[in-house]
Amino acid sequence: MRIGVFVCHCGSNIAATVDCPSVAEAAKMFPDVAFATDTMYACSEPGQDSIINAVKEHHLDGVVVASCSPRMHEPTFRRAVERAGLNKYMLEMANIREHVSWIGKDKELNTRKASDLVHIAVEKLRRDTPLVANKFDVTKKVMVIGGGVAGIQAALDCADAGIEVVLVEREPSIGGKMSKIDKTFPTVDCSSCILGPKMVDIAQHPNITLYTMAEVEEVGGYVGNFDVKIRRKATYVNWDNCTGCGLCMEKCPSKKGFDRFNEGIATTTAINIPFPQAIPKKASINPESCIMLTKGKCGVCAKVCPTKCIDFEQKDTIVEDKVGAIIAATGYDLFDYTVYGQYGAGKYPDVVTSLQYERMMNASGPTSGHIKRPSDGKEPKNVVFIQCVGSRDKSVGRPYCSGFCCMYTAKQAILTKDHIPDSNSYVFYMDIRSPGKGYDEFTRRAQEQYEVQYIRGRVSMVFPQGDKLMVRGVDTLAGEQAEVEADLVVLAVGVESSVGASGLAEKLRISYDSYGFFMEAHPKLKPVETNTAGVYLAGCAQGPKDIPTSVGQGSAAAAKVAALFSKDMLESDPQVSKVDMARCVGCLKCVETCPFGAIKEIQDRGGNVKAEVIETVCQGCGICTVTCPQGAIQLQHFKDNQILAEVNALCQAEMSFE
């Protein structure tokens, strides 16, 4: 084998603390090294050209580049090596910038370390074999999970790009949290007026298949070829025939059911359409409150339904589909505010959450847009908003900022004044966080134009006094205790990962952080990709964010899917495990340990049990290689002999010294 070594100066990034020419000189001593040189910027066009020329001139069949982290430029140099006519996997990198020149000050020690790293790269490269990527077909269909605004945007953008879309939503209607919101900041637009048309587009788009009351049951396969199973929960109404007339709702005698859409500030009938603009506008029965389904007699809805679509016998059904990509846009849920016992939430009826307050202000809400105290129905004159309920509070396990609560609190305070002109609003806050176009101006307007009283400090307790509530806290700017008499207290409840998010992440084989938010592939540069190929993220599933950012991510995820589907064939990474059939004893330990189900049991011609790797499913972790008692399954490019050779290169000099 003829190896070429290229030691990059990276301007002065490396050369300042590493003697690059002497690293190159030392490299010539390593086995199989036929050529070694140092170069100013290996990644630049002339730098890459010099690698290509050297490969041709010195008949090299492998290249070691000693420069920055392979996490940075490995793809760059793989392409260069490929352009030079070599297999692109005949490249190894020695990370002499991040791991040497930037962290060590002693030039002599750094130079030795760099030379050691080049040595292990050479030893690894000597045992590399050319790898060829497999090509496979792509199913040009995408599944979007979650029908909130992020999912809606992603679905519409994909559909407009000519991609078939399956949209899965677990609630009876799409729309998500945005459909519950009355107005949006900072423009005070009517939320359902701007979301409504998009929801209708979803229903009418020829490329979109919508499943509401449905959840993802199972995901198998891999990028380009996912096999998904979707559970469509029983609605007890035949949606093919339901016209959404709402007659059943009028006649249903069970009227005390929890109204999920209105966040429990009202009750609803057992058979219901969640809200007037629901998409699809179909009725469904809540089996927990339906008299027929709990006690076995009633059936009023079945009698009044003009299209006879009530079906008490309906069961869950499973839909199977094949998709090429998945967008997870499962949104968020609200923090369980009852953890803050001192705020009296859940104890005093006049302490409500911000989303409940939103429903109170909404014209199609249970109070028809009139703000009323839940306890006595009176109009409140003093409204106190408490911010950061479940945000930026380590003591309740939520150290992160939910991002948009400052803004919606300002909006709600402004709207309160609009609804009740002689009212006073008070906001207890920690910091006002309003980055965004027109956001800070908006919070200023709340204070200056709408005379909302902002009190900087936390609230220690809320307690009843007569028919009012006393809010006691601290005003840290005045340095004194603050006590405000309130008719209504609104808690700006923070964001939490959606219920069941971690379970879905496990089905999708994507990672999630300790709060249950899905992990993006790179916090800066790959915000909507995950580390599982073909799975993308949008909206609050990845972390708290406001509507424009969610919409932006929805579009971004759609663009990623469109780019993926622009190819007819995909290439799989050939750095996967491979079974040596002669050595495999068929114990199938690897099958059990593989996290991806990428190894299957087969029988050879003699009927012996063997393991086989499904190349396109294998992600290249190498867990199986360690598990195999025979060393029969080897992760290509990270084979046992390669890693041992690296260990050897680092330790053998010591032996010769002894």
Next chain:
Amino acid sequence: MSGRNELRVEGRELRIVGFLCNWCSYGGADTAGVGRFTQPTDLRIIRVPCSGRIDPLFITRALVAGADGVLVSGCHPRDCHYAEGNFYARRRLEMLKQFLPVTGIDPQRFEYTWVSASEGARWQEVVTKFTERIHGLGPAPRIQGGSGYDELCLRHIEAGVLQGETCPCNKEKGL
């Protein structure tokens, strides 16, 4: 390589081998570099895709072959790029830790930890502390028969990997 022995004599540098998973800890070490978090220079890092790829025998081999310390680092549990690789790693490495005293190798010379790609400062701390610990222990006593895999042996393993035979060196050494 020649200069290494002098350094050793001077006691300035010891041989520390690191096995780092590509996605978290290798990234964390990169982040430490980008942030210019100065570290001792003793450590040489071998990149593996996942901590689950690290065979405890690699670590044993390094220690037998003359490493003064071995440091392994992966993604935090529950945060593995490959979903559960670090759980396998944790079980294997914990087992190794229990097993090392039996071999006569000071278990203090081996450590495993979890560092994410964003924890550059933490990586600096881990490397500094571990290097200090190894310097405190001094050079590892030479282990009899610990000659490492030589060229020939590696070729045999390679042949074994390809042809399905166990390495004759292993047979000879009774491993």
